Amino acid sequence: xxxxxxxxxxxxTFILVTTLFALWGxxxxxxxxxxxAFKTTLEISNFKAAFVQFAFYGGYATMAxxxxxxxxxxxxxxGILIGLALYAIGAFLFIxxxxxxxxxxxxxxxxxLTFGLAFLETTSNPFIMSxxxxxxxxxxxxxxxxxxxxxxxxxxxxxxxxxxASLQSNAEAVQSTYGVSDFSQLDVATKAAIRTHDLETxxxxxxxxxxxxxxxxxxxxLCVSSKTxxxxxxxxxxxxxxxxxxxxxxxxxxxxGVLAQVFYVAxxxxxxxxxxxxxEHLGIEKDVAQWWNICAMGLCLTxxxxxxxxxxxxxxxxxxxxFAVCATLTMLGTIFIVGIPGLCxxxxxxxxxxxxxxxxxxxxxxxxxQDTTLGAAFLVMAIVGGAIMPPLQGAIIDMGTVGxxxxxxxxxxxxxxxxxxxxxYGYRSMRAK
Numbered sequence: 001x002x003x004x005x006x007x008x009x010x011x012x013t014f015i016l017v018t019t020l021f022a023l024w025g026x027x028x029x030x031x032x033x034x035x036x037a038f039k040t041t042l043e044i045s046n047f048k049a050a051f052v053q054f055a056f057y058g059g060y061a062t063m064a065x066x067x068x069x070x071x072x073x074x075x076x077x078x079g080i081l082i083g084l085a086l087y088a089i090g091a092f093l094f095i096x097x098x099x100x101x102x103x104x105x106x107x108x109x110x111x112x113l114t115f116g117l118a119f120l121e122t123t124s125n126p127f128i129m130s131x132x133x134x135x136x137x138x139x140x141x142x143x144x145x146x147x148x149x150x151x152x153x154x155x156x157x158x159x160x161x162x163x164x165a166s167l168q169s170n171a172e173a174v175q176s177t178y179g180v181s182d183f184s185q186l187d188v189a190t191k192a193a194i195r196t197h198d199l200e201t202x203x204x205x206x207x208x209x210x211x212x213x214x215x216x217x218x219x220x221x222l223c224v225s226s227k228t229x230x231x232x233x234x235x236x237x238x239x240x241x242x243x244x245x246x247x248x249x250x251x252x253x254x255x256x257g258v259l260a261q262v263f264y265v266a267x268x269x270x271x272x273x274x275x276x277x278x279x280e281h282l283g284i285e286k287d288v289a290q291w292w293n294i295c296a297m298g299l300c301l302t303x304x305x306x307x308x309x310x311x312x313x314x315x316x317x318x319x320x321x322x323f324a325v326c327a328t329l330t331m332l333g334t335i336f337i338v339g340i341p342g343l344c345x346x347x348x349x350x351x352x353x354x355x356x357x358x359x360x361x362x363x364x365x366x367x368x369x370q371d372t373t374l375g376a377a378f379l380v381m382a383i384v385g386g387a388i389m390p391p392l393q394g395a396i397i398d399m400g401t402v403g404x405x406x407x408x409x410x411x412x413x414x415x416x417x418x419x420x421x422x423x424x425y426g427y428r429s430m431r432a433k
Contacts, residue, residue, distance in 0.1 A: 005140055010131040013224055017131075018144045020080065020124050023213065024117045025151030027087070029272065029297065030205055031056055031110065033159040035390075036276045036286055040169045040183055041198040042103050043191075046277065046394035053269055055107035057386035059114025060121070067122040068377030069241070076127040077224050083119030084217040090116060091210030098203035101195060109206075116213075118380055125361055126376040138316050138362030142308040145358035149301035156297055158205050160290035166201045168194040172285050244371040253432050254375060257364025258382050260425035264356045266385035267327075267418035270393050271349055272296065274411065277397055278346055281408045282339065292343060296350035303354030320359045321426030324419050327352035331416035335409050342409065349415075356422060363429050389414055 006014050031052065039049035071079040090113025097105035128144045129137040167173065169183040169191075178186060183194070248254055272293060279289035303323075310319055330352065333345030361379050368375040393411045396402065402410035 004132065005136045005143065007132050014128065014131055014140075014144070016220060016224055017080070017124050017127055018147050019216065020083075020120050021144055021148040022151030022154070023087070023209075023216065024120055025148040026155040026209060027113065027117060027151075028056075028155070029152035029293075030155030030159050030163075030209075032269070032273045033156070033164060033276060033286075033290055033293070034202060035273050035394075036280075037163060037167060037198070037202055038103060038106070040286075041167065041195055041202075043184055044103065046397045047391055048103075048394075050273070050391040050394035051107060052110065053273060053390040054387045055111045056114050057265070057269065057383050057388075059111045060118045061381050061384035061387065062111075063115040063118035064122055064377045064381035064383075065374075067119045067380075068373050070119075071123055072373050076123050076130075077220065079119055079123035080127075080220055080224070081217060083116045083123060084213050084220065086116030086119060087113055088116070088210045088213040088217070090114070091206045091213065094203040094206040098199045101199055106202075113206075118383075121380045121383070122373075122377050125358075125380070126365070126372050129362070129365065129372075138359065138366070139308060139311050141358045141362050142304065142311065142355060146301065146304040146308060149297050149304060149354075153294060153297045153301065155205075156290060156294045160287050160294065162205060163201055164290050165287040167198045167286070169198050170286055241374060244374040247371050248368060248375055248378070251368060253366070253429050254364045254368055256425050256428060257360055258378050260360050260422050261357070261364070261379050261382035262385035263418035263421045264353075264360060264385070265383045266389040267415035267422075268353055268357070269386035269390055270412070270415045271346065271353070273390055274393060274397065274408065275343075275346055278334075278343055278408050278412075281406055282343060292347055296347045299347065299351040300354045303351040304358075307355035307359075315430070316355075316359050317363060317426055317430040319355065320363070321423055321430065323352040323355055324423035324426055327419040328416060328423060331412055331419060334412045335405070335416065338406060338409060346412070360422070360425070385418075389418075 035046075035049045035052050038044065038052060039046060042049075067079060067083075070082065090109050090111075093109035093112060094106070097109050124144075125141060128141050132140060164170070168177070171182060174180055174183050174186065178190070180186060183191065186194070275293045275296060276286055276289040279292050280286065284292075307319060307323070327349050330345045330349040334342050334349065336342075337345060361376075364379060365372060365375050393414050396411040396414075397408050399407040401407055
């Protein structure tokens with residue numbers, strides 16, 4: 001008899017923890033468009049503006065291992081509550097950051113916010129996998145991760161309709177109000193007034209989500225038992241960190257899975273961060289360009305549900321390989337087709353990215369058993385890929401042209417390379433099964 005995907009006794013916990021996937025999706029994808037917003041409002045380069053992503057994903061790298069050690073000592077529930085508390089603190093720090101109008105302060109706020117996200121992801125992913133049979137764990141994680149794009153879409157829509165559309169530093173707003181083509185052409189006093197308005201506009205959604213996170217903290221505290229979703233090793237002798245690390249490093253599928261996750265997150269963040277710059281190069285305004293990003297996320301959401309269904313019939317390792325090859329092909333179109341068709345290829349890539357994060361995660365953790373907590377931490381730490389590569393892509397875009405291609409097109413060679421490496425991982429993991 002086929003094991004149930006979600007057992008009735010775990011249903012409420014599954015729903016509440018799955019809600020957290022949407023919460024960090026919101027934070028991820030309201031932040032991506034802020035790279036373009038900070039670039040214009042604070043008059044900084046693409047390279048410097050991309051340090052928003054360095055701070056955001058650097059927080060994951062800093063806190064993933066401490067979160068794992070904390071969870072080993074306590075419970076999944078306590079880890080989630082610590083994560084929600086740090087998430088809220090980081091969000092509320094946007095209030096003084098906007099008051100001081102300091103880019104470094106904004107980056108610090110995001111850095112602390114992602115301490116919370118590191119706790120949430122290090123905890124929630126293995127928690128979801130533990131809520132039932134091992135045979136359905138990867139499918140269950142894909143189902144939970146399917147709600148991550150719901151939060152992402154919400155963040156993108158708010159970024160487009162509340163933030164980007166309201167920025168007075170946008171070229172269209174500056175042209176219609178002041179009769180000049182660019183924000184940098186305005187006098188110092190006018191720019192200062194606009195900058196204050198725009199940074200407050202950027203601040204407001206983070207303050208609202210901070211309130212939502214506090215409410216979620218209360219619900220989780222009251223409704224989730226600390227005894228639910230116990231780790232496999234509980235009741236047995238707890239392995240030391242050295243023992244766990246030794247087993248993990250010898251596990252080739254796990255070891256390569258961590259690297260694949262680094263490349264996946266890097267590719268995802270580059271595709272979703274610089275889609276606005278790609279569209280702007282074609283003469284599309286930021287707020288309109290964000291709708292292309294929203295379409296990409298809609299395809300990702302659809303692809304994840306479809307991918308979860310396909311896993312009933314196709315091995316997850318094979319499906320990962322197929323999707324990675326398809327993403328490579330759409331990236332080649334993004335690079336070499338200049339114009340709207342190239343932008344369409346970039347958007348289409350999201351359909352094939354859809355299953356990658358949870359599937360790599362599930363494959364890597366299939367055989368780690370008592371080392372799941374530390375193994376999950378390194379997979380969350382792999383999100384550092386989103387910190388390292390976006391500034392490099394921003395530096396390429398700042399070049400203007402690369403050979404005969406616009407630099408914004410050529411910059412997508414970075415995510416293209418990432419997808420090739422993910423396809424190799426999918427193939428090698430199939431051979432290892």
